[in-house]
Amino acid sequence: MPTLSGRGRRPTLGRGSRRSRLPYAEAVSPVIRAARLEDVPVLAKIYGHAVRESVATFDVTDPPLSYWRERLSSAERGDHLVVVERDGTVAGYACSSRFRPRPAYARTRETSVYLLPDAVGQGLGSLAYSHLLELLRADRMHSAVAVVAEPNPASVSLHESLGFELVGTLREVGRKFDQWVDTRWYQLRLEP
């Protein structure tokens, strides 16, 4: 069973729930915990891979390490950065931050999740993201918004399986690797 540490809560996995069917369930015990300052190098490594190898992010150069330290230091309600550890090593993270800076957006968070390439397809993304959404609900955030650059079938499946609704597609709003990239916009209402 997955375990949680740090600020996280132990998940309640009902019989037959999605997460109870995840392939790692009997093999290893992933841990979800709040990211710490010492995780900054691995956070940068995980994200840097996506920067260089994919259109999943529209960054084209690695952000400085100070970017991660600033994210970690945010005390704003609804801002979270959680890591998922596999065999004691950080394999990915999920994070939330303000959707837009203006005050009326305060209870909407933009959410994201990234894993190391050798950690994908094992349920770790779902695990980290589910935990993040629980934190947002506990914070009384109202809505989560995720932007998925196409093509990204794993991210599309992940968001749809967690209940996100496709609310629109922006055509050719990004240009990376000499090609135009569409973004799918997903939204999840966190409160009834």
Ligand SMILES: CC(C)(COP(=O)(O)OP(=O)(O)OC[C@H]1O[C@@H](n2cnc3c(N)ncnc32)[C@H](O)[C@@H]1OP(=O)(O)O)[C@@H](O)C(=O)NCCC(=O)NCCS
């Ligand atoms: C997107 C990402 C976080 C998904 O995490 P993951 O641990 O690989 O996904 P999971 O194993 O939890 O699977 C989640 C769902 O996606 C499906 N899925 C996983 N990989 C898939 C793939 N390559 N193609 C289609 N579906 C896929 C799973 O079957 C599962 O669906 P289900 O819930 O209906 O059973 C991960 O692949 C990743 O880090 N990719 C690179 C970075 C990235 O693209 N981040 C997203 C930015 S928007």
